[in-house]
Amino acid sequence: MQITFEKLGFTYQPGTPLAFTALKDVSFTIAEHSYTAIVGHTGSGKSTLIQHLNGLLKPTIGTVRIGGQVITSATSNKDLNKLRRKVGYVFQFPEAQLFEETVLKDIEFAPLNFGYSPEEARQIAIEQAQAVQLPTDVWEKSPFELSGGQMRRVAIAGILAMKPEVLVLDEPTAGLDPQGSREIMSLFQRLHQEQGLTIVLVTHNMNDVADYADHVVVLEKGTVVGDGQPREIFADPQWLTDHHLGLPQTTAFAYQLQQRGFVFTEGLPLTEKQLAHELAMMLKGGNNQ
Numbered sequence: 001m002q003i004t005f006e007k008l009g010f011t012y013q014p015g016t017p018l019a020f021t022a023l024k025d026v027s028f029t030i031a032e033h034s035y036t037a038i039v040g041h042t043g044s045g046k047s048t049l050i051q052h053l054n055g056l057l058k059p060t061i062g063t064v065r066i067g068g069q070v071i072t073s074a075t076s077n078k079d080l081n082k083l084r085r086k087v088g089y090v091f092q093f094p095e096a097q098l099f100e101e102t103v104l105k106d107i108e109f110a111p112l113n114f115g116y117s118p119e120e121a122r123q124i125a126i127e128q129a130q131a132v133q134l135p136t137d138v139w140e141k142s143p144f145e146l147s148g149g150q151m152r153r154v155a156i157a158g159i160l161a162m163k164p165e166v167l168v169l170d171e172p173t174a175g176l177d178p179q180g181s182r183e184i185m186s187l188f189q190r191l192h193q194e195q196g197l198t199i200v201l202v203t204h205n206m207n208d209v210a211d212y213a214d215h216v217v218v219l220e221k222g223t224v225v226g227d228g229q230p231r232e233i234f235a236d237p238q239w240l241t242d243h244h245l246g247l248p249q250t251t252a253f254a255y256q257l258q259q260r261g262f263v264f265t266e267g268l269p270l271t272e273k274q275l276a277h278e279l280a281m282m283l284k285g286g287n288n289q
């Protein structure tokens with residue numbers, strides 16, 4: 001599903017002395033099957049923006065188009081229910097919402113609510129437990145006996161059980177150790193590549209942006225200040241510093257090399273693989289000092 005924001009604005013508590021405009025004149029498009037990262041300094045409006053994707057918030061002004069559906073301030077909550085099935089929303093610390101006695105019961109909760117028979121719901125739960133690589137010996141355990149990373153997989157499987165077309169991820173690796181973080185990010189990449197899920201990722205981790213995203217949107221004080229491919233967005237380290245953003249580790253290292261005379265003909269590399277390739281080419285060609 002393609003998603004388009006058109007001149008969207010959002011104000012918290014409008015018409016009161018506490019009114020605060022968190023988004024202003026936001027316009028950009030997320031292509032179907034893309035992997036879009038939304039980045040920006042703390043308080044720039046990232047969470048407010050993505051809450052428009054499943055109708056948790058409605059625009060104060062302007063529109064969001066998601067697939068064939070147009071959402072405005074006048075859209076009814078009943079119409080938003082349809083959207084909530086198509087857009088899976090992985091909140092920060094989604095495991096906080098687990099509540100059932102067993103892992104499979106937790107995953108099948110949504111399909112049962114959406115009218116699938118107990119047999120169908122169990123089948124969906126098994127498929128999703130496999131999709132997130134939960135070992136079979138935990139399926140009948142209480143989710144609360146599992147490790148933090150496994151609990152998060154249960155919560156994600158429960159969201160995937162609704163068969164969403166878009167997956168919205170709000171800092172999905174928060175609180176996980178480096179290995180758990182890598183596993184969860186690889187899981188989303190697999191879902192994106194194998195099932196064609198459109199992914200919208202909010203993150204402060206620029207390495208994840210470089211490794212996974214094909215589109216980056218930069219927010220600042222509620223407006224879009226950057227919209228392009230990662231290589232374009234990360235091309236100018238000074239611009240990133242001015243907007244309180246970091247560089248991916250690899251790009252930061254490449255920038256140091258560039259300042260010492262290395263020439264990267266295709267722009268600063270983003271991933272270790274790209275950097276290794278470009279360094280190997282240069283060293284073989286001997287065209288850098």
Ligand SMILES: Nc1ncnc2c1ncn2[C@@H]1O[C@H](COP(=O)(O)OP(=O)(O)OP(=O)(O)O)[C@@H](O)[C@H]1O
Pocket residue numbers: 012013020022040041042043044045046047048049
């Ligand atoms: N319920 C609310 N009522 C009033 N203002 C709010 C509310 N929620 C958020 N805000 C304000 O809106 C602005 C944008 O907040 P938001 O949480 O969308 O930013 P963010 O980019 O996601 O930040 P972070 O990176 O810290 O999660 C902030 O100034 C915040 O204080």
